[in-house]
Amino acid sequence: MRYVELTGRLLLALVFLAAVVGKLRSRAAFAGFVGSVEAFGLLPRRRVRPVAGLAVAVEAAVVPLLAVPAAAPAGYAAAAALLAVLTGAILAALRRGRRPACHCFGTAGAPIGPRHVVRNVLLFLVAAAGLAASPMAGAGPPAGAAGRLLALAAAAPLAALVVRLDDLAALFAPAPSAPARPPYR
Template sequence: MRRLHVRRGLRRDRPLAEALPHRGRQDRLHGLHLLRSRLCVTYVILGCRALLLAVFLAALVGKTRSRAAFAEFRASIVALRLLSRRLSRAAAAAVVAVEAVTAVLLVVPAAAAAGLALAVALLLVFSAGIVMALRRGDGTATCRCFGASSAPLGRIHVVRNLALAAIGGAGLAAGVSASGWPPHAAGTAVALAVALVGALLVLRLDDLAFLFSDPKRDLS
C-alpha cells in the first residue's frame, strides 16, 4: 500500500514537474524579447545621436571653414534684427561655441543625454528666432545655418528645426529604457546608415525645396 501511495503521489506531481521546465523556457523567451526591445531602443538612441552629430558638425564646419564664412553667418544674425548689432555678433560666436560643445557631448556616450538636451534647446531657440523674423515680414534674412546656403528664411526651416528637436527628444525619451548591453555591429551599422541618410536630407533641404517648388509661383 505504501508503494502504491508513493506512485500515486509521483503521478500527481508529474504535471507540476513537467510544467516547471516549460515555465523556465517562457521566462527565458520573455527575457530575450525584453532584451531585444531594449537593444532596439539603444539603436534608436544611437541613430538620434549620430544624425544630430552629423548635422551639428556640418553646421559648425560650414560657419567656421573660413573667415568669410563666419562673417556671412554673423551678418545673417545681424540681418534678423532681433538684437543690437553688437549683441548679434556676440550671439553668432555663442552659437558656434554651443554647437561645438553639443557635438562633443553627442560623441561621448556618458554625456549623450546632455548633448541631446542641449541640441533640443538650441534648435528650439533657432526656431523661435526664425518665427520672430518671419513675423516681422523681413524677406532679406537668409539661412546661413550651414554656412553655404543663401536661401531666404521660411517656414520650412522652422519645420526642419522642430523635426530635429523632436528627434533629440525621442533620443532623450528612449534613454530612460535603454539597455546596458553593447549593441551588435549589424544593428549599429543600420542605425548609422539611417542617420547618415537623414542628415543628408537635412543638409540638402534647401535644394530639395527648390527642386519641388512651383516654378510659376517663383516667377510671379
C-alpha cells in the same frame, strides 16, 4: 530601442557637425552667418557677433557630447535648447516680415521660411525623444557593430536631407513663369 536612440544621436551629431564645419570653414562663411544673424533684426548690433559665436560654440559642443554615450543626455539637452532658441528666432523674424538667407550650414540658402521652422521642430523632437530614451538606451548589452552600422546607414541620408533641404526645395520648386512676350507680327 537602443538602435533607434543611436540613429537619432548620429543624426543630430551629423547635422550639428555639418553646421559647425560650414560656418567655420572660412572667415567669409562665418561672416555670412554673422550677417544673417544681424539680418534677423532681433539683437542690438553689438551683440550679434557674440551671440553668433555662442550659437556655433553650442553646436560644436553638441557633437562630442552626443558621441560619448554617457554624455548623450547633455548633448540632447543642448541640442534641444539651441533648436528651441533658433526656432523662436526664425518665428520672431518672420512675424516682423524679415526673411534673411539661411546660413544654417554656412552657405547662403533660401530665405528663412516655414520649412526651416518645420526642420528645426523635427530636429527638436528627435533631441527630446533622445533625451527621454537615453536612460533606457543604456540598459542591456552594448550595441553591436552591425547595429551601429545600420544606425549610421539610416542617420547619414537623413542628415544629408536636413543639411541640403534648401537645395532639395529649390530642385522641386515650380519653375518661375517667364514674362509674357508680345506676339510676333
